[in-house]
Amino acid sequence: MDFGPHLLLAVLEGAVGASVLALTALGLSLVFGVMRVVNVAHGEFFMLGAVVAWFVADTLAGHPAVGFVGALLIAPLVAGAVAMAVDRLVLKQVHYDPEATIVGTIGILYILQQTALMTYGPEARPVEPPFSHRIALPWFEWTEEGFEMFYPWGLSITSYKLFVIAAAVLILLTFWAILSRSRYGLLMRATQLDRETALAFGIPVGRVYSLVFGLGAGLAALAAVLIVPIQQAHYLMAGEPLLLSFIVVIIGGLGSVRGTVVAALLIGMSDGIISVFLSPTLSKILATLLVALVLVFRPQGLFGTKAA
Amino acid sequence: MSPGARSLALHGGLIALLFALGFLLPAYHQGNLARIMVLATYAVGYNVLFGYTGLLSLGHAMFFAAGMYGLGLPMQHLGISALPAFGLGLLSAALLSTLVAFLALRTIGVAFMIVTLMFSQAGFLTILYFGTWTRGDEGFVIAQASRSLAGVDLTQPLARYMAALVLFSVALLLTARMMRAGFGQVLIGVRENEERTRMLGYDVFRHKLAAVIVSGTLSGAAGAAYALLFGYVGATFASVQYSIFPLLWVLLGGAGTTIGPLVGVIFMFYLIDWSSGLTNAYMLVAGLALVLLTLFARAGLMGEVRRRWLPWLP
Numbered sequence: 001m002d003f004g005p006h007l008l009l010a011v012l013e014g015a016v017g018a019s020v021l022a023l024t025a026l027g028l029s030l031v032f033g034v035m036r037v038v039n040v041a042h043g044e045f046f047m048l049g050a051v052v053a054w055f056v057a058d059t060l061a062g063h064p065a066v067g068f069v070g071a072l073l074i075a076p077l078v079a080g081a082v083a084m085a086v087d088r089l090v091l092k093q094v095h096y097d098p099e100a101t102i103v104g105t106i107g108i109l110y111i112l113q114q115t116a117l118m119t120y121g122p123e124a125r126p127v128e129p130p131f132s133h134r135i136a137l138p139w140f141e142w143t144e145e146g147f148e149m150f151y152p153w154g155l156s157i158t159s160y161k162l163f164v165i166a167a168a169v170l171i172l173l174t175f176w177a178i179l180s181r182s183r184y185g186l187l188m189r190a191t192q193l194d195r196e197t198a199l200a201f202g203i204p205v206g207r208v209y210s211l212v213f214g215l216g217a218g219l220a221a222l223a224a225v226l227i228v229p230i231q232q233a234h235y236l237m238a239g240e241p242l243l244l245s246f247i248v249v250i251i252g253g254l255g256s257v258r259g260t261v262v263a264a265l266l267i268g269m270s271d272g273i274i275s276v277f278l279s280p281t282l283s284k285i286l287a288t289l290l291v292a293l294v295l296v297f298r299p300q301g302l303f304g305t306k307a308a
Numbered sequence: 309m310s311p312g313a314r315s316l317a318l319h320g321g322l323i324a325l326l327f328a329l330g331f332l333l334p335a336y337h338q339g340n341l342a343r344i345m346v347l348a349t350y351a352v353g354y355n356v357l358f359g360y361t362g363l364l365s366l367g368h369a370m371f372f373a374a375g376m377y378g379l380g381l382p383m384q385h386l387g388i389s390a391l392p393a394f395g396l397g398l399l400s401a402a403l404l405s406t407l408v409a410f411l412a413l414r415t416i417g418v419a420f421m422i423v424t425l426m427f428s429q430a431g432f433l434t435i436l437y438f439g440t441w442t443r444g445d446e447g448f449v450i451a452q453a454s455r456s457l458a459g460v461d462l463t464q465p466l467a468r469y470m471a472a473l474v475l476f477s478v479a480l481l482l483t484a485r486m487m488r489a490g491f492g493q494v495l496i497g498v499r500e501n502e503e504r505t506r507m508l509g510y511d512v513f514r515h516k517l518a519a520v521i522v523s524g525t526l527s528g529a530a531g532a533a534y535a536l537l538f539g540y541v542g543a544t545f546a547s548v549q550y551s552i553f554p555l556l557w558v559l560l561g562g563a564g565t566t567i568g569p570l571v572g573v574i575f576m577f578y579l580i581d582w583s584s585g586l587t588n589a590y591m592l593v594a595g596l597a598l599v600l601l602t603l604f605a606r607a608g609l610m611g612e613v614r615r616r617w618l619p620w621l622p
Binding site: 038090093100102103104106108109110111112113114115118122239243246279281284285288289291292293296297 | 366411415419430433437552555592595597600603606
């Protein structure tokens with residue numbers, strides 16, 4: 001394949017990664033923004049989503065679409081419920097103290113991961129996509145004979161991957177509408193701005209916190225359900241999305257929703273594109289160092305304007 | 309008894325007890341205790357920063373690994389003998405901790421944790437990237453013949469035990485002395501109230517810098533000793549899990565107590581040893597321990613002992 005088609009393919013693959021990453025990172029960012037909690041167990045809620053998706057798809061017989069839709073509904077609810085229980089039983093008890101919540105969520109990380117190992121097992125299992133058509137993509141070129149259109153070998157994408165991108169965009173728009181237009185969004189934004197005043201105005205801050213923590217986990221689980229027909233569900237799959245979400249949230253500015261989405265696109269796309277041309281390990285080294293240096297020298301994030 | 313005499317009696321007594329146990333314990337537990345003492349040295353190093361200075365690092369595995377690879381790589385590829393290689397291990401940990409300290413100490417709180425986590429992750433990935441020399445996850449074994457120090461064969465169980473005891477004793481006495489001196493008192497001041505310590509005229513940044521370097525170098529010494537005594541160098545020791553372990557040990561044993569790190573490692577080591585016999589999901593125990601400690605015993609075992617019965621415990 002020539003450079004041009006190769007790059008187009010990398011961009012498309014990158015877009016799939018970026019859209020899933022945007023959802024996952026948004027969950028982390030929301031939790032940090034509203035609750036000031038760094039949820040180290042966020043990746044495990046992603047894993048939980050994928051594993052539940054497999055269980056649901058395995059239980060529901062019939063057309064793969066039935067299992068997939070079932071997973072799309074059930075997995076975020078399960079992850080959200082677990083997260084709300086964690087909020088009530090652990091985070092609330094330590095009064096959301098920053099250090100205690102980090103240590104506590106590290107503990108939750110291992111509990112969820114090892115419970116998955118005991119119940120789901122060490123195997124990686126795929127979930128069948130509801131539909132998957134290979135779509136060959138055309139490429140245009142100016143040659144001596146003039147404008148030419150042809151189908152380069154290997155330049156293709158599946159319909160399911162396009163669906164993932166569309167679904168992620170839809171979810172992001174819905175989320176944005178909820179946050180900026182609905183009463184729940186108003187409560188969340190009020191709590192984010194000033195916890196004390198929100199409390200004084202009768203906003204049930206404790207319930208908002210539980211809801212936000214559940215919603216953050218639900219977003220991660222939703223992202224996992226979308227990706228699990230492409231990648232496989234595995235009990236150790238949480239590390240990568242956690243690391244990338246951290247990178248996105250920090251680059252985008254802690255707690256800023258718009259920054260998070262922009263950074264997710266940037267990181268997800270460049271991760272997809274760079275990995276095609278550069279060793280994935282090297283690109284990850286550069287990304288982690290970049291994050292550390294951003295935090296050291298520009299703690300408000302690359303797109304943030306003022307310290308969060 | 310004066311505080312100095314008490315401290316001497318406690319630490320001297322502990323070292324004497326460990327020395328006697330070297331001869332009394334059956335082979336299996338003697339081997340375990342040797343490993344525990346090396347890991348406890350790592351925990352003692354972590355405690356200097358977390359327990360006394362109040363800085364929570366999530367990236368200490370990079371210092372442990374700097375010591376481990378600083379010793380292992382020259383021994384493996386350049387044929388350097390054990391003693392100078394140990395020096396190189398210490399040096400690499402000291403250099404890395406100095407560099408990390410200068411960058412990471414510009415941040416505080418949550419940002420400090422994430423910066424150390426990210427640097428450590430970059431270190432881990434770097435080890436994987438240079439797999440040609442480090443052999444990545446698989447790691448490499450240090451040849452048995454080269455593992456001797458001043459004519460003593462460190463592959464012999466008793467010699468290995470005593471070497472681990474020497475390492476641990478040096479770390480224990482060093483930190484106990486340091487914390488009773490003015491330097492340590494300033495670190496505790498930084499932990500309790502950074503602003504007030506600054507107001508009193510102490511250079512807080514320089515003290516924190518020194519704390520990171522001491523902590524990182526002690527961790528590196530433990531890493532180098534681990535490679536030398538047990539003959540294996542691998543990327544697992546640079547992974548996030550090995551940054552979480554010292555945090556867990558110190559929290560469990562009691563942050564800011566001199567013997568807490570050892571107590572924490574002993575408990576956790578045998579807890580994991582016992583549970584890995586029952587299930588392959590033995591890290592579940594570590595997770596539960598972290599959550600329970602966060603919820604119910606923030607002071608840890610020795611911290612509780614100090615609070616309830618022995619207020620003089622150093």
